[in-house]
Amino acid sequence: MSADITAGPATGAASIAFPRYEQTFPALTDHEIMRMRRFGELRTYKDGETLFETGKVGPGMFVVLSGTVAITQRDGLGHVTPVIDQGPGQFLAEIGQLSGRVALVDGHAEGDVETLLIPPDQLRALLVAEAELGERIMRALILRRVSLIQGGVGGPVLIGSPSLGDTARLQNFLARNGQPHHVLDPATDKDAADLVARYSASRADLPLVVCPDGSVLRNPSETSLALAVGMITNHAHERLYDVAVVGGGPAGLATAVYAASEGLSVAVFDARAFGGQAGASARIENYLGFPTGISGQALAGRAYNQAQKFGAEMLIPVSVRSLDCSQRDGVFALATECGQSLRAKSIVVASGARYRRPEIENLDAFEGRGVWYWASPIEAKLCVGQDVVLVGGGNSAGQAAVFLSGHARKVYMIIRGGGLGASMSRYLIERIEAAPNIELVFNAEVIAVEGGGDGSLERVRWRSRLAPEQHGFDVRNLFLFVGADPATHWLDGCGVTLDRAGFVVTGAQSEQNQGRPVPPLETSVPGVFAVGDVRSGSVKRVGGAIGEGAQVVAALHGYLADAAKPSP
Incomplete structure (x- = not known):
């Protein structure tokens, strides 16, 4: 947020500094508040009392009936930044409160305050039941999260050089999941340097991550960071879901949106971030309805918010280790890396594919330190x-x-084959040919990567497939887009049939003499379905994945209805 809108209620200056102010902080009419009362309960607060606190689970959305609430943003270093004061007719929440996530800001009463508190489940009901009002509220919730992200003052603080690979890794993770954060470089920021000295942090410990509650993590894993900042809830194992979707890419998100909107209880898992590989795409230009293109992050973010609106439980980042198809108690059981088990009546395999790691000498030593499998604005x-x-x-x-050519001095594009026509869309080929700083190297392959004393990448060695000589590029960043292998290891022992390449077989091919018609997207195990890139024979396109995610919901209804019938 800009400084002009952090000082208080709506002003002319605020509207000029932030053109979408009226959409971000709309005022409700008395009639609208009256329609909302059936979804909430009255709560009163004395001067100075806390309505919600950064890092703690928020109770839902507050509608201010009287008094004023001061909203401030706080980071783990104790820096407090005023955001805005909200008065009668305004509501307090951002998109995280659709699913009862931790609050990202603090709210304190200034004087006596009376509010209408609408808990997350009732907030979702309000958005659906009151369509026009719900549209305004939903837009405001999304814009508020965007403002917090762009403000660059709250959330976890990453202490480390922006050029450090692990800093980029955690930045990418938080950005892909829509989490506010900021980076302080100890080389230029005194507070950051003092913190590094206080913790006697070595290079391997960086970046340090200071969480909003003041706790400090040393170069954490993505899962450790997610747990520390409240991205993951611990209550999913207590419920029985109609469907568990493994994979939060376009296919999985589409399944979640359509299934949840039709009344099914849905849990969605993803090991890293919503959007899958498509979410890392700088621009998708061949998806229907977006003639100017849309970034994968923007498309996936909209679907993610849509799924939450309809009540889908988003468990990200949570890896699924195995699936128990024995159905001892009539349901499937998913074991997660957190050591918990989640139960569901049906399963949708939407786990997509894992980035393929080519046979390159020393590759693992530089992953996240100059070797990347995606290209975001951070990289x-x-x-x-x-x-x-x-x-x-x-x-x-x-x-x-094409994206990197707008930032790098030169992009050396190494292609194993002798051309691009058989594997790339024509519009991309034309852009590559028109870019003066992209150099194509055909019939070639990278064979090794080398680094210096600081552990970062310094040189890439490659050779022509037509001659024995080796060559080298002195570069600090290598991007690998060499395809992907199906992420189906977690299905081992479940009885789901895979093809020779490891993709999930569905439909008639998976029938295996079961003596029953098999829906096109069902696997060899009744109740387990597969959609998107992980499915054998699928069209590896965003549009195809979304279509299958929508299509599978009809089959889910059919299976669940049959399973609910009493045995003859």
Whole structure:
């Protein structure tokens, strides 16, 4: 947020500084508040009392009936930034309160305050029942989260050089999941330098992450960071869901939206971030309805918010280790990396594919430290004015090359084959050919990566497939887009049939003499369905994945209805 809108209620200056102010902080009429009363309960607060607190689970959305509530943003270093004062007719919440997540700001009563508190389940009911009013509220909730992200003052603080690979790794993780955060470089910021000295942090400990509650993590894993900042809830194992969706890419998100909107209880797992590989795409230009293109992050973010609106439980980042298909108590059981088990009446496999790791010497030593499997604005900042190497000849590689060419001095694009026509869309080929700083290297492959004493990448070695000589590029960033393998390891022992390449077989091919018609998206195990890139024979496109995610819901209804019938 800009400084002009943090001082108090709506003013002319605020509207000019933030053109969408009226949409972000709309005022409700008395009639609208009257319609909302059936969804909430009255709550009163004395001067100075806390309505909600950063890092603690928020109780829902507050509608201010009388008095004033001061909203401030606080980070783990104790820095407090005023956001806005809200008075009668205004409501207090952001998108996280659709699912009862932790609050990202503090709210304190200034004088006596009377409110209408609408808990998350009733807030979702309000958005659906009151369509026009719900649209205004939903837009405001989304814009408020965007403002918190763009403000760059709250959330966890990453202490480390922006050029450090692990800093970029955690930045990318938080950005992909729509979490406010900011980075302080100990080389230029005294508070950051003092913190590094206080914790005697070595290079391997960086970045330090200071959470809003003041706790400090040393170069944490994504899951550890998610647990520390409240991204993951611990109550999903207590429920029995109609459907568990494993994978939060376009197919999984589409399943969640359509299934939840039709009244099914849905839990969605993803090991890293919503959007899957598509979510890392800089621009998708061949998806219906977006003639100017849309970033994968924007498309996935809209679907993610839509799924929450209809009540889907989003468990991200949570990895599924195994699926128990024995159905001892009539339901499936999913074991997660957190050591918990979640139960569901049906399963949708939407786990997509894992980035393929080519046979390159020393590759694992530089992953996250100069070797990347995606190209987001965070990685692009590391490449400004530098040469980079990109490996791959498909659409994802083409999109990344065009994107990076706008930041890097030169992009060396190494392609194993002799051309691009068979694997890349024509519009991308034309853009690559028109870019003066993209150099194509055909019939070539990277064979090794090398680094210096600080552990970062310094050189990429490659060779032509037509000659024995080796060559080298002195670069600090290597991007790999060489395809992906199906993420089906968690299905081992469940009886789900896979094809030779490891993709899930569905429909008539999976019938295996069961003596019953099999829906097109059902696997060899009744009640287990597969959609998107993980499915054998699927069209590997965003549009195809979304279509299958919508299509599978009819089959889910059919299966659940049959399972509910009493045995003859």
